[in-house]
């Protein structure tokens with residue numbers, strides 16, 4: 477069983493650009509943490525610092541109490557954004573070599589390679605050079621490379637980009653399985669629907685700063701409160717001037733009403749009923765994509 481991955485107040489500057497400012501979060505053993513943010517927000521920089529391939533100006537990364545050192549680094553499974561495979565080396569040989577670099581014996585490495593290439597559906601390509609594979613299959617090999625040494629932590633930079641739906645399912649299952657074994661898993665992605673589905677917790681960053689952090693449900697509950705009201709006979713703008721209504725959008729019979737916290741929802745229902753029949757009345761929470769837009773544009 478492994479310890480939590482603790483990212484503690486990382487700051488990183490590239491010349492005059494502050495790429496990270498006091499970046500902090502923790503990924504518990506068994507937790508899948510989704511790291512999201514606009515292009516250039518600082519996700520890859522954070523992940524590179526976790527791995528130690530890049531140094532921070534200040535702050536620290538720990539596994540439990542212990543700062544990440546060379547020894548612990550070998551216990552991390554990492555998928556870099558700029559994929560790091562040897563293009564002219566055979567898939568199986570390369571994976572075995574990488575596993576041995578992480579301390580496995582030749583026999584253990586070959587055994588692990590066999591397991592993962594089968595699991596990831598690239599067994600038939602084991603004797604192909606990496607650069608003869610499709611991009612999606614190269615990505616499967618890259619995931620295998622992050623897994624063959626049975627890591628205690630998984631750090632994956634955009635592992636889902638460019639994968640077909642079947643590969644997305646395989647990747648999702650593997651991440652869930654590793655988490656179920658007690659591994660802290662962090663991955664970055666722009667596929668927010670996938671992040672919402674897969675992650676126990678999510679961090680949204682903009683310009684190197686953590687702007688929202690929590691379970692998807694928590695984050696969705698902190699966004700604006702909205703009601704979906706089906707009122708087919710209601711005139712246009714019927715909800716706009718009711719107390720507590722910040723705005724409304726009408727699409728056919730359905731009106732989505734944004735409310736100030738504490739507004740009496742029954743008063744909205746009564747107003748809707750006053751226009752005629754009400755066919756639908758439900759609270760609607762923003763999804764992660766809407767939350768992300770809110771956070772990024774704030």
Ligand SMILES: Nc1ncnc2c1ncn2[C@@H]1O[C@H](COP(=O)(O)OP(=O)(O)OP(=O)(O)O)[C@@H](O)[C@H]1O
Nearest residue numbers: 490493495513514515516517518519520521522557
């Ligand atoms: N080696 C570097 N030298 C100078 N600036 C850099 C370097 N690497 C990254 N940056 C800058 O640091 C900021 C954060 O970049 P980073 O790659 O961490 O973002 P990201 O969130 O991973 O973005 P994306 O989603 O586009 O991959 C960006 O403004 C980027 O241009």
